[in-house]
Amino acid sequence: MQRIPLLDLNAFYDPQSSTLDLKQLLCQLDETLSDTGFLCIKGTQVSPESVSFTQQTALAFFDQAQTDKDKVKAVRHANRGYTALSELGLSYAMDAADLKADRQAPPDLFERYRIGPVDEFSPALMAPFLTTAYAPNIWPTTPSNFTVTMQDYYRQMNRLSQDLLSLFALVLGLPVNWFSDKVDRSMGSLAINHYPAQLTPPLPGQLRAGPHTDYGTLTIVAPTAAPGGLQIRTRDGRWEDVHVDPGTFVVNIGDMMAQWSNDRWVSTVHRVANPDLSHGLAGRRLSLVFFHQPNPDAVIDCIPTCCGADRPAKYQSVLAGEYINAKINRHFKSYLAA
Ligand SMILES: O=C(O)CCC(=O)C(=O)O
Numbered sequence: 001m002q003r004i005p006l007l008d009l010n011a012f013y014d015p016q017s018s019t020l021d022l023k024q025l026l027c028q029l030d031e032t033l034s035d036t037g038f039l040c041i042k043g044t045q046v047s048p049e050s051v052s053f054t055q056q057t058a059l060a061f062f063d064q065a066q067t068d069k070d071k072v073k074a075v076r077h078a079n080r081g082y083t084a085l086s087e088l089g090l091s092y093a094m095d096a097a098d099l100k101a102d103r104q105a106p107p108d109l110f111e112r113y114r115i116g117p118v119d120e121f122s123p124a125l126m127a128p129f130l131t132t133a134y135a136p137n138i139w140p141t142t143p144s145n146f147t148v149t150m151q152d153y154y155r156q157m158n159r160l161s162q163d164l165l166s167l168f169a170l171v172l173g174l175p176v177n178w179f180s181d182k183v184d185r186s187m188g189s190l191a192i193n194h195y196p197a198q199l200t201p202p203l204p205g206q207l208r209a210g211p212h213t214d215y216g217t218l219t220i221v222a223p224t225a226a227p228g229g230l231q232i233r234t235r236d237g238r239w240e241d242v243h244v245d246p247g248t249f250v251v252n253i254g255d256m257m258a259q260w261s262n263d264r265w266v267s268t269v270h271r272v273a274n275p276d277l278s279h280g281l282a283g284r285r286l287s288l289v290f291f292h293q294p295n296p297d298a299v300i301d302c303i304p305t306c307c308g309a310d311r312p313a314k315y316q317s318v319l320a321g322e323y324i325n326a327k328i329n330r331h332f333k334s335y336l337a338a
């Protein structure tokens with residue numbers, strides 16, 4: 001029995017829904033965010049057709065010749081553009097003692113396209129972050145609809161994240177717009193992960209994506225239906241599959257939100273398992289992974305309703321941009337070697 005609940009956001013979006021329905025949604029949210037930090041959602045304003053069109057467009061990019069993909073290769077450790085198979089290991093950036101050994105693990109079996117903010121903010125506010133949070137995107141010329149499709153999907157995910165944060169604010173007893181001015185120039189990024197079919201056994205210890213936590217506020221994942229998927233590590237150390245119904249999204253809490261909430265909510269270690277070799281070509285998988293992050297200059301200081309005399313703040317305040325920069329490059333195999 002899957003312990004990750006599927007929550008229906010209709011109670012939030014539909015003006016006809018009752019206060020009781022909304023209250024129930026807030027309770028379920030708090031419970032699951034405190035338990036695993038993972039949930040599935042439906043009833044969003046993002047259509048399943050739009051998700052599958054975006055996935056098909058992304059697959060068309062990855063189906064191109066390697067030389068074409070290399071034309072939009074991310075320059076050394078820049079988080080924009082294409083990174084090839086075996087360049088990344090999501091477990092490499094982990095500090096936890098129980099994951100450190102994974103730095104020795106072979107790199108992950110996925111290639112990735114990374115897209116940063118797609119909208120302009122005021123030049124004065126963008127200026128300090130033009131090589132980090134607001135670094136320009138790189139766009140391929142083919143498929144010809146790639147740029148507009150990804151920009152559109154990015155904006156939809158950013159909006160959905162803001163709606164989720166409105167719900168989070170209500171759960172925490174804050175005004176519904178409490179997060180708004182901290183995320184209105186979000187530096188979030190869209191990572192498109194392509195996990196090719198596996199026709200030969202991976203190296204010992206090699207996974208589609210190694211064990212890791214995400215860094216930001218929240219992550220929204222839309223995977224294609226394929227074997228070899230997302231797993232979370234339970235508190236007793238077992239790996240549990242996350243079943244994702246078609247047309248729904250996985251949402252999980254990142255490290256920064258765990259810190260912001262004074263560890264009321266959990267950023268759980270997860271990974272992507274290999275498919276059984278018997279699946280052959282049918283084993284390929286793609287996921288659209290939106291990492292929501294606040295404005296680079298947002299101060300991440302214990303959320304007022306998450307600390308008090310009986311629950312002192314556990315973390316020093318930090319700027320969101322500095323927090324992310326300290327972590328983001330460490331996924332690269334070449335960064336470890338440098
Ligand atoms: O592909 C997935 O389902 C999740 C990938 C993931 O955890 C990540 O990119 O951080």
Ligand SMILES: [Fe+2]
Nearest residue numbers: 212213214270
């Ligand atoms: Fe992740």
